Amino acid sequence: MTTTLRRLTHRAMRWFGIDSVRHRPGGPELVRLLARYEIDLVLDVGAHRGDFGAVLRAAGYRGRIVSFEPLRGPRAELRRRAALDDTWTVLPYALGDRTGQAILNVSGDAGPASSLLPMLPRHPRTVHTGKAIVETRRLDGLWEQLVAPGERVFLQLDVQGYEAQVLGGVGEFADEICGVRIGAPLVPLFEGGKLFDELLALTREQLGLTLMSLAPGPIDPRDGRMLRCDLVLLREGALDPSERVPVQAAHAV
Secondary structure, three states: OOHHHHHHHHHHHHHOOOOOOOOOOOOHHHHHHHHHOOOOEEEEEOOOOOHHHHHHHHHOOOOEEEEEOOOHHHHHHHHHHHOOOOOEEEEOOEEEOOOEEEEEEEEOOOOOOOEOOOEOOOOOOOOEEEEEEEEEEEHHHHHHHHOOOOOOEEEEEOOOOOHHHHHHOOHHHHHHEEEEEEEEEOOOOEOOOOOHHHHHHHHHHOOOOEEEEEEEOOEOOOOOOEOEEEEEEEOOOOOOHHHOOOHHHHHOO
16 A cells, blocks of 8 residues: 555545544553453453553553463563563463364464464465464363453454354353454455454354454555454443443543
């Protein structure tokens, strides 16, 4: 996208009340939503080195974080990041729809594009350069160890095409997920991965969530097509109307 086109796009989005410049994944806008819906536990799946958790903290989120990262190298840095934070826990699993072991395709940059699915040529990041055997778990098998009674859970997924499998492992606890942030591809990036329409339908129908925000993702420079966007969905009826706070008050987190 050229500088001129980007400027015109931002101007048009501001005309409709959308601030595309200030949006950062996991930043103040998301934290205001988490406060608005009284989220006090974020399950950060595919946490890599902990960037998402760090951004949440910088933006003012003070609830618990449980990060999942199966790769040893990124997990070591993630653990260092979380070590001084009493409410940030790190677990060495990949989440999915089965418990056991699986082969993770490791990306050349040590993790961000690593996936349990094969990468397709359209993916802009890199190529898979190795493989690693990782421990996999279903979320419903860990739920009672992770979630205290009454905690309101938000699921952050950065799992590179494996979103549907992670959601498939939620099982009987689907109704207890209060929100999700999910990367939704607009073109096939991983073999067998679900696309935008399917993931949006899945989070709405399986979890009963409502779309709250959408952030644009990377653009393919060859043809200008957007490859992925980030969706945030929350359970709109999760709070009793009498308990809901004004949006302005959500700054105080």
